[in-house]
Amino acid sequence: MGRQHVSHDEIAAFAQDKVNLPKDKADEYRAQARRLREKLDGYLDEHPDFTLKKMLLSGSLAKGTALRSLNDIDVACYVSGADAPDDVQALLNYLAERLRKAFPNFSPDQVQPQTYSVTVSFRGTGLDVDVVPILYNGDPQWYGNLVSQDDGSFLKTSIPLHLDFAAKRRRAQEKHFAQVVRLVKFWARRMKQERDGFRFKSFMIEMILAKICDDGLDFSDYPEALQHFFTYIARTNFRQRIVFSDYYPIASVGTFSDTVQIIDPVNATNNVAHLYTTKNADAIVEAALEAGDAIDAALAAPTKQLTVGYWQKVFGSSFQA
Incomplete structure (x- = not known):
């Protein structure tokens, strides 16, 4: 019933x-990061002998999961x-000093150490690049x-x-995997805005969806894929x-006592959710139950007005159909 009013x-x-970073903006931002990397390569x-060895675009822009709010x-x-x-602080100062040497046309205030990164500010676009240092000793991977x-x-x-x-x-789910990641991130961002203390790291969302993807769910029906995530x-x-x-090998993963356990796919000793308390986890479960119930109701609703209203419980008032 409701699916005839709001479908995939x-x-x-x-x-x-409303959700995705527009392609022209994504291309512009990637080009900006590429120019920074090419300058460093030159x-x-x-x-x-310079100690900065490589710059790599990372995060949501590199993975194709960036939101419009980037x-x-x-x-x-x-x-x-x-x-x-x-x-850490000495390393960030060290990195900032070397970035200033590598990019002498930048004024000193355009390269500023932060808590865990160095921010490079581009005056033209007004976009910041957060440069995160990685200490490297020649590992081939x-x-x-x-x-x-x-x-x-x-x-x-x-x-x-x-x-x-x-x-x-x-590649396993062309277009659809990244799109469902963005939709869930959009929902989580709204939860953070509306619920005091709510936290749900984007990387954890990606790992949950990667698990569901690996288990064989077809992501090409977005209402169904979202429902599977919340379920x-x-x-x-x-x-x-x-x-x-x-x-x-999975057998190499040790024992963790943390409430939520999502193991870093490139480091078997790192639980990316180790800071999430029972309270944090319960808040995510409660929000997921509410979102899942809203989708169930939307898919069964007899009128378009009711269907849109239920989807707005997931995505907020910006959702219109």
Whole structure:
């Protein structure tokens, strides 16, 4: 009944109009990051001993999951670990100093250390690039120690492998995997705005959807894919461990005592949800139950007005069909 009023096509149109970063903007931002990387590459060719080794676009823009609300770009910067400081603040100052040397046409205030990254501000577009340092010692798979955005600790990671992990799921469900990620991120962003203390990291959303994708769900029907996401959280009470075998055997994952366990697909010792308390998890389950109930009601609603009203419980008043 309700599906005749709001179906996959209406959700896809809403995503295009209200959720997704427009293609021209995405292209502009990627080009900006590419120019930054190319400038560094040129500098490295002339200064082969320079401690900055590689810049890689990372985050949602690199993975094709950026929302229309995107206001900064994430770039990973590999720093040769030999003489780089291992204190976070000293490392950020060290990185900022070397970025200023690599980009002498930038004024000093355009390159500023933050808590866990260095922000490079472009005056033309007004967009910020957050450069996150990774201490690197020559690993062929580009493993290194990243400054964690969670708590500032050093965390073993590989940006190329993370991007490869996401790309595999995008290839498995062309267009649809990334689109469903964006729709769920849009919902989570609204929950954060409306519910005090609500937290749900985008990377965790991606990992849950990667798990559902790997389990064989066809994402090409967006109402059904969204319902499966919310049902998975409700059914597991957000307490079921999620782990992948792309880059290490599942048997190598140790025991964790954390409430929520979503294991980093490139680092078997890192639970990306380790800071989530029972209260945080319960809040996500409650929100997922409400969203799932709203979708159920929307799919059964007898009128278009009722159907749209139920979808607005998921996506807010900007949803129109």
